[in-house]
Amino acid sequence: MHDPTRTPGPKIIAIANQKGGVGKTTTTINLGAALVSEGMRVLIVDLDPQGNASTGLGIEPEDRTLTTYDLLLDDVPLTDVIKATETDDLNIIPATVDLSSADIELMSNEKRSFLLHDSLRQPKMDEHEYDFILIDCPPSLNLLTVNAMVAAHSVLVPLQSEFFALEGLSQLMLTIREVRQTANKALRIEGVVLTMYDARNNLSQQVEQDARDNLGDLVFQAKIPRNVRVSEAPSYAMPVLDYDPASKGAKAYRDLALEVIEKNLAQAA
Numbered sequence: 001m002h003d004p005t006r007t008p009g010p011k012i013i014a015i016a017n018q019k020g021g022v023g024k025t026t027t028t029i030n031l032g033a034a035l036v037s038e039g040m041r042v043l044i045v046d047l048d049p050q051g052n053a054s055t056g057l058g059i060e061p062e063d064r065t066l067t068t069y070d071l072l073l074d075d076v077p078l079t080d081v082i083k084a085t086e087t088d089d090l091n092i093i094p095a096t097v098d099l100s101s102a103d104i105e106l107m108s109n110e111k112r113s114f115l116l117h118d119s120l121r122q123p124k125m126d127e128h129e130y131d132f133i134l135i136d137c138p139p140s141l142n143l144l145t146v147n148a149m150v151a152a153h154s155v156l157v158p159l160q161s162e163f164f165a166l167e168g169l170s171q172l173m174l175t176i177r178e179v180r181q182t183a184n185k186a187l188r189i190e191g192v193v194l195t196m197y198d199a200r201n202n203l204s205q206q207v208e209q210d211a212r213d214n215l216g217d218l219v220f221q222a223k224i225p226r227n228v229r230v231s232e233a234p235s236y237a238m239p240v241l242d243y244d245p246a247s248k249g250a251k252a253y254r255d256l257a258l259e260v261i262e263k264n265l266a267q268a269a
């Protein structure tokens with residue numbers, strides 16, 4: 001659906017929430033795979049030193065010789081850091097624990113907030129013909145996450161359906177506002193997606209109600225259920241869409257992908 005009316009290049013979405021374990025990586029991998037199943041070409045950028053997205057897509061540590069770190073700090077060209085995955089049209093720039101020192105090394109660099117922006121928003125990117133780039137952020141509002149927000153067109157926020165879920169959001173929104181005021185005026189919020197939703201649990205319903213009351217249309221209709229197939233898939237190095245396409249988790253991520261595509265077509269119109 002590469003949209004010629006948008007500024008050239010793919011739509012870049014940062015998947016962010018400073019809270020740990022809320023489903024950022026799971027959403028990055030599976031939204032990526034679901035977009036591919038709708039005919040899109042997708043690049044995932046692993047921006048977390050934990051490297052979970054890389055592991056979940058089967059990139060072995062010994063195959064991570066060139067990583068996001070090299071792209072950001074050593075000016076290694078895009079073509080050299082991008083790796084194919086088992087899923088056609090789903091590529092990844094992997095990460096290793098080396099990236100944990102990047103946060104500090106970036107401090108002394110005067111372009112510190114713009115390194116990922118400059119790496120991704122460059123004419124060479126067009127040659128790869130991606131429709132979407134999804135950035136898996138670390139569980140922090142550090143300089144890596146700021147780099148993602150400066151590089152991105154929008155932020156997609158996974159919200160775990162549990163107590164305190166909404167509390168961290170104000171800090172995240174504050175950071176988005178700061179980035180808008182300083183480095184990326186056009187940054188939008190793609191939406192908030194409820195993750196690990198359990199329809200039988202009153203708490204999940206309460207979190208959903210609060211989120212919809214406070215955030216309105218920003219909350220995606222699609223909800224990602226707590227689903228054991230989703231949590232098993234990474235140990236088989238696959239998205240849940242390939243591991244168990246008929247599972248509730250796979251269906252939910254396909255629904256989310258359709259909403260994302262629809263939103264982007266509407267924005268482009």
Ligand SMILES: Nc1ncnc2c1ncn2[C@@H]1O[C@H](COP(=O)(O)OP(=O)(O)OP(=O)(O)O)[C@@H](O)[C@H]1O
Nearest residue numbers: 020021022023024025026139196225226227230231
């Ligand atoms: N819908 C789901 N159903 C069941 N388990 C899930 C679901 N989504 C995520 N999980 C599990 O929850 C854990 C945390 O998910 P994930 O790694 O995606 O979160 P994260 O926000 O990326 O974490 P971190 O902040 O450490 O990067 C993982 O073990 C994952 O398999």
Ligand SMILES: [Mg+2]
Nearest residue numbers: 024025048052
């Ligand atoms: Mg993660």
